Structures are given as C-alpha cells and as structure tokens.
Amino acid sequence: MLRVTDLTKTFGGLKALGGVSLHIPEKRVLGLLGMNGSGKTTLLNCINGLYEPSSGDIQLQGTSLLGLPTHKIAARGVGRTFQVPKLFPRMTLLENLAAPFTTGDASDAEVYERSAEWLNRVELYRLRHNYAEELSGGQQKLVELARMMVAQPKLVLLDEPFAGVNPSLALLIIRLIEAMPERDGCSVLLVSHDLTSVYQLSHNIVVLHEGRVLAEGGAAEIRSNPDVIEAYLGA
C-alpha cells in the first residue's frame, strides 16, 4: 500500500528526517512512536504533500506521490487528521463533510447519505446544522475523522487522534480506528503518544528518534527493545 524509501527532509541546517523507510501493507495499522521533534508530523506532512521531501521516495500502491500537490494526493485516496483539528469553522458539520465531494460525481443524495452515515458513526448527527467552531475540541476531532473517512480513503494518516480527548470519546475513536482496516478497507498510519492505544491498535510499530528509525516490530518487541526503552520509554 504505502512504501516510504530513504526519505529525508531538511529545514535550512536542521535535518528533520534523516533517511526514513517504512512500509504499510493493505488493511494494516502501523503505529508511529517518537519523542516530540522526532519527525513524526514532518513525515505525515511529506506523505500528503504539505512538505516537499529533500530526497527519497513515497509510493502509494506502486505509484510515486512525489511532486504531486496535496489535493491530488487526497484524490488518490490519502486522508489526514491533525493534532489540532483543521475543520472549516464557519461551516456546518454537514457542509464540512460535503467538502470532499466538491470534486467528483457523487449525487447530492449520496453525499448526504454518506455524510449522515458518518455523523451517525461519530454520534454527532444531531449537531449536523451546528458550525464546527461551536463544538468542543473532542467533538471536533470526531468530525475531522468523519470528514476524512466519508471520502473512503485507501490510506489514513492520523496525527495524535487521542490528544485532548476525554476517555469516552477516546474509546469511540479507538473503536473507529479498529474498524478502519476491515470495515472501511483502509490502511492506517497512527501517530500517538498514547502507548496503550498504539500497542492495542497497531499490527506493527515504528519508533522514530531524531529523524531516524530507531526500532520496528510488534508491540512486544518494541516494549522490550533496549534502545527504545532508553530513548523513549524511560527506565
């Protein structure tokens, strides 16, 4: 599905990514761990075209994404959420979810049906006529997730989906992510500091440290990796 090969990204003299390689197979969840400043969000920004990588390659289903603008990468099926939700604040929830359909040929009825379906799944259908700016931070996370999923992406990039979310909403988000590979048919790149959730949801985990891959493996391997313990988990 997604293959990142020897990716580097520098900002002036700062090397944010120093040759990162990773692979996410179809319908799999890859957890991405790392300290603040380890390059996790930079990697996501490179994948969906917000940043232009300095070198390396990013391939989605065998086709390079390099040089494509963000909207074309989205059209190829890459969805994204942000640590601080980036909604359209002065638009209603229904309009927020209709935004991915402004290009394409889905009928109005289909757009409504899919938007309503996802607002139901995130339990916010009753607020569909509210402006996004009127929602709490946790609710905004859910709407952003729904807006991404309504477009039926092949790959989703989730940046700290549990940050600032109360436990009941976090549980709902966990259920939604759990369903993504099988029910929704997409692969997931999950960035989070919530280790328990990452261990629970991920088929495989990559740990970044200072822009490089420090370790890769299953939850048990990562938990017991001495380099990870020293650099990230603490003694």
Add this chain to the structure above:
Amino acid sequence: MASSLGGVAAPAEGRSGDARVGRIRISLWIVVALGVVLPLLAAPALTENLSFSFYLMLWIILCTSFNLVAGFTGYMPFGYVAFYGVGAYATGVLHKTYGLPMPGALVCAALAGAAVSLLLAPTLRLKGVYFGIVSLALAVIFRLVVSMLPEDITGGSMGLILARANDPQTTYYVTVAVLAACLAAAGWLAFSRTGVALRAVRDDADAAAIVGIDVTRTRLKAWVLAATFPAVVGGLEAWYTNAIDPEASFNILVTAKVIVYSMAGGLGTLLGPVLGAGALYGIDHLIWQKFPVLNLMFLGIIIMVMILVFPRGLVGSFAQRFPLLRRYIP
C-alpha cells in the same frame, strides 16, 4: 436501519427535513432577487428620476460580486476599484475611439475585467493584509497608466466624453439585466459545490487541499467572476454619465464604500451585501440630500454605530441572535 453503503443511515425525517431546508434557502434567495429586480424594473414607469435606482443597482452589483471574493474566499482586495476603472475605460475607449456600439463595448469590458483578474492572479498567493495592500497598489498603478496613455486614445488625465452614447433609459434596462445576472450568478455559486469549496478554502486552505479541493483553481474561479461584474458596472456608469476620467474611475472611495456596505450587511451570505448596499446607499442618499456639506461625517457616524451594534453585519448578527433560523438564510 442499515444504509446501502453498509453504515448507519440518516433518519428519514432528518433527511427529508434537511432537503427541505436547502429548498427553502434557495427559494428565499429567488424571492429576494425578484424582490430587488422587479421593483427596479418597474421604476421607469413610476418616476422620471432614475438616478437613485440606477446607482442603487450599481452598488448592489458591486457589493454582491465583491462578496464572492471577500465573503466566500476571505480575500480583501482594497484595490477592487481597478476592475471598475478598467471596465469604464474599456467601454469608453472602444466606443469613442474605435466606434464599437455600447452593448459590444460592455461585453469587451467584461472580458477586460476577466483578463485583468487573470493578470493579477499571481497576487492570490499573498495572504491577508499583504494581498490587500498589493491590490491597492495595483489599482493606483492602473490609474497612473491610464492617465499616461496617449490622449487621442484615453483622453489622458482629462478623460473622455461619450456624448453620442447618451441613452439613459436603455442604460437603465441593461443595468437591470446585469443586476439579475449578477444575483443569479452569485446564487448559483453559493448553492453549488463550488460554493462549498470556496468557503472551505476561506476557512482553512490547507484543510481544503487535504480533502481534495484544488485551492488555486477554486480561488481563481471566484476571483474572475468577482472581477467581471465590476468591470461591466464601470462600463454602465460610463454609458449612463457619458463621461470617464482617471480620478473618478479609479477612485479608492468606490472600494471603501463597497467594503463598508458589504460588511454592514454581512459578508459571506448572499443576502448581506444586498441588504447592506440597499440600506447604506439609501441612508447615504438621504443624508446627502439633507446635509450636503456634512454628509460624509454623518455617514461615518452611522457606519461606526452600525459596526458597533452589528459587528457581524445585519445578517450575521441576526444569524448569531437566532441560530435556529440561520440555516434558512441564503
């Protein structure tokens, strides 16, 4: 109830109710548009003094088209008058110097406005106040360039007199048609998916790109449409007054009034700029009649009070006060 998409479908009553809301909103806009256009169409039969109605139409067109770029995409072009001036000069020069009939000159004015908007399209990369200042500077440059063109073409700093074009009745009816076209175009844009894309870009351009919207192309659509109508308005005024000159055609006060009228009504809604233009131009006209010396001072005070009392404009403040009704406001 499971939907055909394998998810959780919307309750049927919610679906039909939401469809009804959309229909009501479109119907309300049609009623508003007809409520504006039809009385103005009938005005020549009721009065010989068409000047007030004519300029009211010009301001409604200017504010409505300005809203397409400022209200729907979040750009604030302080040099908006440039399109108006280019349209006035395209019409005047083509009619007087090259003998083109007025309707043909107006079509060319529209094309000139669109062409200038494409020429200035690279400035859309700028954001916020930087865009505003650059557009203002460009308007000044346009005025200077027009002033310095050969006098036998543009009339230089003295401008042109279009005495042969004098036909206020025809000008008036053409203006009614342009007004109807402008309101229809704005409605089409607002209720179409392009309208959703425009407002998404206005709220967060990065997020819009993330969901697949071509931000540059979307902005450009609104920009070109928003430039075409003021260019026609410039041509219409040249036709109506039979005179153009650089100072009047590129007068920054035109932009200032468009901004104030639109904001007073409420940017970002279709109704706001129409209401703002109608209310403030009406007040402006009344004050000017009663206090010809102090009219600008009184107008300034009224605008300040309006902004303080209705910070989101008349329509925006109404929507804030009555949130349940806002979904019906076009």
